Amino acid sequence: MKKLFAEFFGTFWLVFGGCGSAIFASQIAPASNGQMGILLVGVALAFGLTVLTMAYAVGHISGGHFNPAVSFGLVAGGRFSAKDLIPYIVAQCLGAIVAATALYFILIGSGKPDFSGPGAFATNFYGDAVYFGKGYSMGAAFLAEFLLTMFFLIIIMGATDKYANGKFAGIAIGLALTLIHLISIPITNTSVNPARSLSQAVFVGGNAISQLWLFWAAPILGGIVGGLIYKFLLQKNQEEELAH
Numbered sequence: 001m002k003k004l005f006a007e008f009f010g011t012f013w014l015v016f017g018g019c020g021s022a023i024f025a026s027q028i029a030p031a032s033n034g035q036m037g038i039l040l041v042g043v044a045l046a047f048g049l050t051v052l053t054m055a056y057a058v059g060h061i062s063g064g065h066f067n068p069a070v071s072f073g074l075v076a077g078g079r080f081s082a083k084d085l086i087p088y089i090v091a092q093c094l095g096a097i098v099a100a101t102a103l104y105f106i107l108i109g110s111g112k113p114d115f116s117g118p119g120a121f122a123t124n125f126y127g128d129a130v131y132f133g134k135g136y137s138m139g140a141a142f143l144a145e146f147l148l149t150m151f152f153l154i155i156i157m158g159a160t161d162k163y164a165n166g167k168f169a170g171i172a173i174g175l176a177l178t179l180i181h182l183i184s185i186p187i188t189n190t191s192v193n194p195a196r197s198l199s200q201a202v203f204v205g206g207n208a209i210s211q212l213w214l215f216w217a218a219p220i221l222g223g224i225v226g227g228l229i230y231k232f233l234l235q236k237n238q239e240e241e242l243a244h
Helices: 002-025 039-062 068-076 082-110 138-159 166-188 194-204 214-234 238-243
Strands: none
Touching: 002 039, 002 082, 002 194, 039 166, 068 082, 068 138, 068 194, 068 214, 082 194, 138 166, 138 214, 194 214
């Protein structure tokens, strides 16, 4: 139960901190007033900081997944037991939804929120020209989410390998998530985490729900491939360990 609570609170913090920064702080006033908010870079950094801080706070308890795609990838990579997969995913999704609920009640404190446009309430999307007047196709969005989650798993498994300096694993993983957001916020609003996508979509509905399948399928598939790549192509095998 302590592991599940750790995953619950870790995922809560990821959604509350990351999505909260996008909702409340990305643009705090019109640009004409000289207050630009934290914008894309700030939101990317916020997501990275949530994972970095919780990796050190509760990572030693649960392994610090905070993401169903990471759990799937670690099972594929031989770092996590398949029998614990479903309980972890349930805890992650509950933590994310509770965080989104808190964000919603804070948001309605300033009036009825407008969830009509793509990306509202920090939801993920594809096909809509939200940033810089550009929209990316479903295929482009799927490829981006797949590749970024794949590399995220390679980084996680490498940083936490017994041959790596484990003291700095949380920093590497947090910075990796920051970089992932810097790349893909303009493409999909960045998921790489099905629980994060689910939690925002349930409040927005509409296209956010109909497009949700991509933000489960692509990250989970990417996570599994990333775990397999590290396990079979990068991780030292028993013979290599004995040789050293």
